[in-house]
Amino acid sequence: MTQILFYGVPEGCSFGSIVALEWSKQPYRLSRIEMPETVTSAAYRQINPVAETPTLRTSTGEFISESMAILNHIGAGAIEQGIAFRQGTKDFDRLNQMLAFLNTTYFSAYASLWYALEHVSDGNEKETLIAYGRTNVAKAHEDLELLLGNQQWLLGDKPTLADAYFMGIARWSHFHKTASYADYPGLNKLHQRLEDDAAVKFAHAIEHEKEAKSAGGFAGHISFDDVLKIALEAV
Structure with a gap:
């Protein structure tokens, strides 16, 4: 299962998680969340009760919220890329x-x-x-x-x-x-x-819905409705 990042627009701090995913080279998909309309909806609260972005659906199907937690989850799988470090160091x-x-x-x-x-x-x-x-x-x-x-x-x-x-x-x-x-x-x-970094330019293009060239593991967008359907079916 490919991990999915729910990123908020406009100007969401989830921008940083997109950059981190690009740097990590891990496969991932993105789901665009309009703020405040979608993020405050009852549907979105099913995956993040406090109605905030970012949220990450991990490769094993769990949902993680809060940027620090998401970044550390990404980092744990990107030690070799040098963007994070082993716990205890x-x-x-x-x-x-x-x-x-x-x-x-x-x-x-x-x-x-x-x-x-x-x-x-x-x-x-x-x-x-x-x-x-x-x-x-x-x-x-x-x-x-x-x-x-x-x-x-x-x-x-x-x-x-x-x-x-x-x-x-x-x-x-x-x-x-x-x-x-x-x-x-x-x-x-x-x-x-x-x-000037390629991952940052990619994240800007994603936010503004322009042509975006990934240098990482981006596998495309998926609608929030489709993700929710998959998640509920798995419960």
């Missing part, structure tokens, strides 16, 4: 430390901006949320610039799952018109290096 701990920072600090910095966009009409409340969000985003970028230091990639001299996840979130800066990468030389170089 120093590098594994370093990778999970960086993934945790990206998940708790970098990702969360945008929370008030997303809330203001999706749930608040114009007025003082929206202005306050946006100002608060911009302050958080600036601080998160400052911290990540320090963690990156003089390295080419977040963990050193080669890309890992952390860089894939970073790219899934990094696009939000432009989307929300917040931090400018020109103010963060190291992150600016990392961001451009990733934009």
